[in-house]
Amino acid sequence: MDDVSADVIFGMMTSDARWLNYVRAERSGVSHRHRLDPPDPEPECPVAIRVSVGPAVFADRVSCYYTTGDVEPQGCRGVPTPGSSVVEAVPLGSVWDSLFWGYVEEWSALLPPQAAGTLVRYRIEAWSQRHGTSYWASEIVGTAPPSGDDADDGQPGYPYVRSLGYDFALTFLRRPRTFAYAVDHHHTPLWLRDALIYHIFVDRFHPGAGRSFAHADSLMGFYGGTLAGIIEQLDYVAGLGVNVLWLSPIFPSPSHHGYDATRYDDIEPRLGDLTTFRSLVEAAHQRGMRVLLDYTVNHISRQHPVFQDVLRDPASPYRAWFRFTHYPDRYASFFGVNELPQVDCDHPAARQSMLEAACFWLEQGVDGFRLDYAPGPSHAFWAAFRLATRAVRADVVGIGEAIEPADMLQTYQGRFDGCLDFLLLQALRRFFIFGELSVSQFAAFLHRHFRAFPADFVLPSFLDNHDMNRFLWSVRGDVRRLKLAALCQYTLPPPPVLYYGTEVGLSQHRDVRYYDGTGHPEESRLPMLWGDTQNQDLLHFYQRLGALRRATVAVWRGRRHSVVVDDRSGHYVYCCQALDDEQWLVGLNNSAERAVLALPPGSWELRLVTETADWQGELLVLPPYGGVILQRRC
Numbered sequence: 001m002d003d004v005s006a007d008v009i010f011g012m013m014t015s016d017a018r019w020l021n022y023v024r025a026e027r028s029g030v031s032h033r034h035r036l037d038p039p040d041p042e043p044e045c046p047v048a049i050r051v052s053v054g055p056a057v058f059a060d061r062v063s064c065y066y067t068t069g070d071v072e073p074q075g076c077r078g079v080p081t082p083g084s085s086v087v088e089a090v091p092l093g094s095v096w097d098s099l100f101w102g103y104v105e106e107w108s109a110l111l112p113p114q115a116a117g118t119l120v121r122y123r124i125e126a127w128s129q130r131h132g133t134s135y136w137a138s139e140i141v142g143t144a145p146p147s148g149d150d151a152d153d154g155q156p157g158y159p160y161v162r163s164l165g166y167d168f169a170l171t172f173l174r175r176p177r178t179f180a181y182a183v184d185h186h187h188t189p190l191w192l193r194d195a196l197i198y199h200i201f202v203d204r205f206h207p208g209a210g211r212s213f214a215h216a217d218s219l220m221g222f223y224g225g226t227l228a229g230i231i232e233q234l235d236y237v238a239g240l241g242v243n244v245l246w247l248s249p250i251f252p253s254p255s256h257h258g259y260d261a262t263r264y265d266d267i268e269p270r271l272g273d274l275t276t277f278r279s280l281v282e283a284a285h286q287r288g289m290r291v292l293l294d295y296t297v298n299h300i301s302r303q304h305p306v307f308q309d310v311l312r313d314p315a316s317p318y319r320a321w322f323r324f325t326h327y328p329d330r331y332a333s334f335f336g337v338n339e340l341p342q343v344d345c346d347h348p349a350a351r352q353s354m355l356e357a358a359c360f361w362l363e364q365g366v367d368g369f370r371l372d373y374a375p376g377p378s379h380a381f382w383a384a385f386r387l388a389t390r391a392v393r394a395d396v397v398g399i400g401e402a403i404e405p406a407d408m409l410q411t412y413q414g415r416f417d418g419c420l421d422f423l424l425l426q427a428l429r430r431f432f433i434f435g436e437l438s439v440s441q442f443a444a445f446l447h448r449h450f451r452a453f454p455a456d457f458v459l460p461s462f463l464d465n466h467d468m469n470r471f472l473w474s475v476r477g478d479v480r481r482l483k484l485a486a487l488c489q490y491t492l493p494p495p496p497v498l499y500y501g502t503e504v505g506l507s508q509h510r511d512v513r514y515y516d517g518t519g520h521p522e523e524s525r526l527p528m529l530w531g532d533t534q535n536q537d538l539l540h541f542y543q544r545l546g547a548l549r550r551a552t553v554a555v556w557r558g559r560r561h562s563v564v565v566d567d568r569s570g571h572y573v574y575c576c577q578a579l580d581d582e583q584w585l586v587g588l589n590n591s592a593e594r595a596v597l598a599l600p601p602g603s604w605e606l607r608l609v610t611e612t613a614d615w616q617g618e619l620l621v622l623p624p625y626g627g628v629i630l631q632r633r634c
Helices: 016-027 158-168 227-232 234-238 274-286 305-312 348-363 379-392 406-412 422-432 439-451 479-490 536-556
Strands: 047-053 061-067 085-088 090-097 102-111 118-128 131-136 138-144 171-176 179-183 197-200 244-247 290-295 324-326 337-341 368-371 397-400 497-499 559-566 571-577 583-589 595-598 604-609 614-616 619-622 627-632
Touching: 016 138, 016 158, 047 061, 047 118, 061 102, 085 102, 102 118, 118 379, 138 158, 158 171, 179 379, 227 234, 227 274, 274 290, 290 348, 290 397, 348 379, 368 379, 379 397, 379 406, 422 439, 422 479, 439 559, 439 571, 479 536, 479 583, 479 627, 536 571, 536 604, 571 595, 583 595, 583 619, 619 627
Parallel strands: 197 244, 197 497, 244 290, 290 368, 368 397
Antiparallel strands: 047 102, 061 085, 061 118, 090 102, 118 131, 118 179, 138 171, 559 571, 571 583, 583 627, 595 619, 604 627, 614 619
């Protein structure tokens, strides 16, 4: 077996230095960071907007131009253009920032209340009555291949933006941003909070109709999984306790993964057709399962007809959908990948196209979306997305893929119903795989993390996904450690996500990080194991775990407290209590040694065990990497 590589968190947080430059680029000038009070405005409620003015900005005025119709806000030096309005911010005071060795001034503007269904768009300008320069709240809006002649964008912090480009061998593009929020009464549908989600990579799950997987020339090839194959296996999936299916992208695409669509209103023919898809949705609904589609709006395939039209015709009406730094060969793309041109979802026509496509799939019976690379499109786009999709279905769900720090995740309230929890993913893997967190550090993280977000913002948990080493590979095939981590995951408050194949021992042939340093996430996307190749003991464990999770979900969202936190021995025991005072105990032995744990007073009943568990009086004995769930008897 190859060496197991350390986890790489994709995006800006790939290193401390890169993240530091990103923060410096943003905070040098006029920084908003989507700070609203309240964060998810309701009708007839004024909204306070926070703005930071960095040390490089000379300004004694901050103006916020806004609109409530389908137009962009405009204005300059405190004077709005016709159709826009303006509010003036007031200074709140200055704070010292050692990052810049200077003062950052905080301002606040109060936008007036609006009626339900209103999309408020706004821009922020800092300026001085004694100085002619205006500074605008800006954000990095994309990346492009380096050109060698990148011009200064004129905003503070440009050296840090340029340095980011050096770090990634890319050009980072920045521009003044239009921000937005939706005014509504919408709340996260309750069904998401009670979800147990199964993530299917469609090409790799099941071919259907008694066929075998194809023999692809490489892992980038096509293995022949189909929508019909999923339909055939819905009873298998339901047996895992699953009530939500998350499907990888199913749109026409030249790739096995589908994150490079060539259109958004049809099915990739290799996978099936619209009739089959509707049958899948209906069959899932009959079994009490919802269906989530993986939806990518940040970028499309270079082969998409819209982009091809732009390449053929420099005067194409679609050219404004994209950001060219040098037509036609250099343009904003997904982290510099030319085959994935980035769509400017703030362009009205591009935005409308993406919204209409999402609504089309809701009309086909889809229950929600997993929204790929959510930091790419603006918060303004996602606010419009929520309004548009909720107009079609009141209980639709949107879950963002945002690999961001907690303070940025919190700004997606009112845009998404939640985000995939990459922060918890890191903590789970650092504790159960790499041993980088002690028991007390892990327990402290869990306690603080779950208190940092409101109950209406859901953070589905997961142990691995299609872009990283599978958990079982990372623990070198030690099924005990996978069971232990899953036991913990399923007894935490958020909805668990189970990546296809994990439940039957599917692993990898090679690490996702090759010896030459290149990344190959497709190593974690091998075809599903079926029949005699499945680990039946592991499957039965996941079936029991899923059934218990579904039956006791309210317990794990209840009051929690730690009972045993033993850094020396690797023992962690926590108690969970439902509103009716029902008490459950979870014991984890995250060590290679036998554990003897003292139980709290009372009579306890064994409900689930990863391997074995024995009692010696009031002592619980667990084997190495063993875990248990106990319920207090009445």
